[in-house]
Amino acid sequence: MRKIGMVIALMGVNYGMILQSYATQWYLDRAGFNTVIIRVEARKGLYTYASKFRYLLRTFTKPMSLRVAFKKRQRRKIVNRNPVLRAAQAERRRAADIFIKERFHDILFFSSEESAGEAVKSCDAVLVGSDQQWNPASFYGNISTLMFVPDEVKKVSYATSLGVSSIPRYLTKRGKEFLSRIDYLSVREPSGKIIVDSLIGEKAVVVLDPTLLLTPEDWESTIKRNRLINEPYVFCYFLGDNPEYLEVVRQFCTDHSYKMVVIRNIETYVGEVSDIGDIILDGPSVEDFVNYIRYANVVCTDSFHATIFSIISHRQFVSFYRTKSTDKNSRNSRIDDFLGELNLKGNIYSMGNGVAEIAGKVVDYSAVDDRISTLRQESIAFLNIALK
Numbered sequence: 001m002r003k004i005g006m007v008i009a010l011m012g013v014n015y016g017m018i019l020q021s022y023a024t025q026w027y028l029d030r031a032g033f034n035t036v037i038i039r040v041e042a043r044k045g046l047y048t049y050a051s052k053f054r055y056l057l058r059t060f061t062k063p064m065s066l067r068v069a070f071k072k073r074q075r076r077k078i079v080n081r082n083p084v085l086r087a088a089q090a091e092r093r094r095a096a097d098i099f100i101k102e103r104f105h106d107i108l109f110f111s112s113e114e115s116a117g118e119a120v121k122s123c124d125a126v127l128v129g130s131d132q133q134w135n136p137a138s139f140y141g142n143i144s145t146l147m148f149v150p151d152e153v154k155k156v157s158y159a160t161s162l163g164v165s166s167i168p169r170y171l172t173k174r175g176k177e178f179l180s181r182i183d184y185l186s187v188r189e190p191s192g193k194i195i196v197d198s199l200i201g202e203k204a205v206v207v208l209d210p211t212l213l214l215t216p217e218d219w220e221s222t223i224k225r226n227r228l229i230n231e232p233y234v235f236c237y238f239l240g241d242n243p244e245y246l247e248v249v250r251q252f253c254t255d256h257s258y259k260m261v262v263i264r265n266i267e268t269y270v271g272e273v274s275d276i277g278d279i280i281l282d283g284p285s286v287e288d289f290v291n292y293i294r295y296a297n298v299v300c301t302d303s304f305h306a307t308i309f310s311i312i313s314h315r316q317f318v319s320f321y322r323t324k325s326t327d328k329n330s331r332n333s334r335i336d337d338f339l340g341e342l343n344l345k346g347n348i349y350s351m352g353n354g355v356a357e358i359a360g361k362v363v364d365y366s367a368v369d370d371r372i373s374t375l376r377q378e379s380i381a382f383l384n385i386a387l388k
Contacts, residue, residue, distance in 0.1 A: 003034045004387060005123040007144055009131050010039070010100060010107075013092035013266075014239075015289045016211075016305025017131045022103050023210040024129055024158065026222065033387065036106040038126070040116050040143055088264045091283025099286040113148040120149055125387055129158035130188055130210050131305075136164060139171050145178035155181060156386045159188040159207050159379075162195055165333040175199045184386035186379075189337040207379035209308060209338075212372055216312050219290070226291045229279070233259035235296035236277065237289075237306045240322035241265070245349075246276040249300045252355040253278075258297060263289070298359045304334050311342070311372075314365045318358045320349045341375070342368050 006028070008021040028035045100107075110116035120126050126149045133144040142148045146155045167175065179185065179200045186205040187193050196204040214222075234253050238245055246262070253260040262277035263284065284292065290309060293299055299310040302322040310317035319335055339345045347358050 001032065001034045002124040002387065003036065003122065004028055005036055005038050005120045005126040005149075007038050007126065007128040007133070007146065009133060010037070010104070013089070013096045014131075015237075015286055016303055016308075018096055018099055018286055019290070019305060019309075020131050020210045022099070023214050024127075025104060026218075027210065027213040028127075028383075028387075031383070031387075036108050036123070037104060038108055038110070038116055038120065038143075040110045040113055040148070085264075085266055088266045088282040092266060093283075095283045095285045113142050116143075117148045117150055120153055123153060125154040125156050127156045127158055127387070129160050132161045132163040134160050134162045134192075136162070136167050136171055139167075139174045139178070146182060147178050149181075151181070154183050154386075156184045157182050158186055158383065158386075159209055160186070160192075161188040161334060162192045163334060164195075165191045167195055172199060179203075184382070186382055186386075189334050191333040191337055205382055207382050208372070208375050209305075211305060211308050211312070212376060213379060215376075219312060223287050223290050225294060226287070227295050228288060228291055229259065229261065229295065231259055232257070232297045233261045233279075234298045234300055235292045236260065236262040237299075237301045237303050238262075238265055238320070240302050240320075242302075242320070242322075243276070245300070245302070245320050248349075248355055250276055252298075252359070255356070261292060261296075263292075298355075300355065304338070307335065307338070311344075311365075311368060314363075316359050316361075316363070317347060318349050318355050319347050342371055344368065 006025060008024055009017045010021055025035050025037065108119065110119065126146060128144055128146055132138075138144050144160075146157075149155050175195075176199050179196055185196065185203050186207045187196060188207065188209055190206055193204040193206050234249060236246065236249055250260055252258070259279060260277040261279045261281065263281045264275075281292075293306065293309045293315060294313045296310075296315055299306060299315050299317040300320065301307060301310070301317070302320040307317060307319050319339065321335070335348065336345065339347060344363070346353065346361065347363075349355065349358065
């Protein structure tokens with residue numbers, strides 16, 4: 001049985017991140033591989049401080065790096081100061097930890113990149129994927145870029161996302177460096193392929209997000225159905241800090257007599273806590289997150305994976321842009337790319353395309369399922385070639 005080391009996202013409390021990582025290991029296990037998850041959690045010491053110092057030297061003069069670091073620090077302060085957000089953060093962390101403990105297996109922890117690199121010499125391949133593992137802020141790291149993996153070990157990326165439509169010029173040299181080492185290279189979005197191909201030539205393949213490697217029947221078997229609310233409702237999962245969206249959805253719920261169910265935003269919120277909704281959820285389990293989508297009359301979200309699970313469950317859904325299209329760090333391209341591929345861009349909220357208009361449309365899910373099935377077979381074919 002071939003042994004595959006996996007570099008997947010498990011650090012945060014984002015539901016989509018956890019579910020796409022779970023889908024990656026679940027699918028590879030079913031395909032007959034022996035999977036292990038690689039985690040590097042360096043102990044504080046000379047090596048750790050040296051690594052951080054090298055990173056700062058490379059990035060402290062770069063506007064994007066400074067902006068990202070500042071926003072993260074600002075959000076941490078807000079969460080720590082506010083007892084409501086702090087409690088919600090703790091609940092989300094608890095829910096994520098339970099799912100990871102119960103659903104994942106063979107998570108290997110290493111104290112340094114060197115020890116991880118030595119360990120993966122026993123692997124037939126090391127795979128990285130998927131959720132924004134290659135966002136521009138990660139370029140100078142050595143884990144998600146697979147720079148820690150020895151030259152002689154096969155390196156594969158599956159549906160790895162950059163999350164943006166362009167990268168700053170100062171990252172091109174580093175991008176060429178780590179991308180050229182990857183033997184089988186796939187990305188999640190066409191916009192990501194354009195970036196990769198511009199750096200190392202036409203090489204990247206566009207494949208499906210790992211959550212769509214599983215069929216709807218697979219998800220039904222692994223996460224059992226459980227109706228949590230016994231009345232009509234709209235499910236809201238917003239990661240961006242845009243109170244206008246919640247107000248728009250609240251008006252829609254009032255007009256159509258729906259309960260408004262909201263998961264509290266703790267991931268990007270930098271404003272005042274504003275409890276808009278009939279039912280506010282702090283930290284539902286990962287399984288409950290899927291089931292809230294399954295039974296919703298309408299799903300309203302700016303989350304890529306909440307959109308995917310709405311489609312898997314054949315729900316009426318409205319996708320919102322998380323940031324303004326003019327934002328240089330905008331990550332809206334993944335929604336545009338994905339829904340465009342499925343002929344569902346009409347489900348994106350805009351001033352001329354409101355919640356009521358979108359929710360009233362009938363989605364031809366038969367055609368959508370056929371398209372996803374075709375893309376799934378192409379994605380599986382890529383994995384078969386890369387790993388077998």
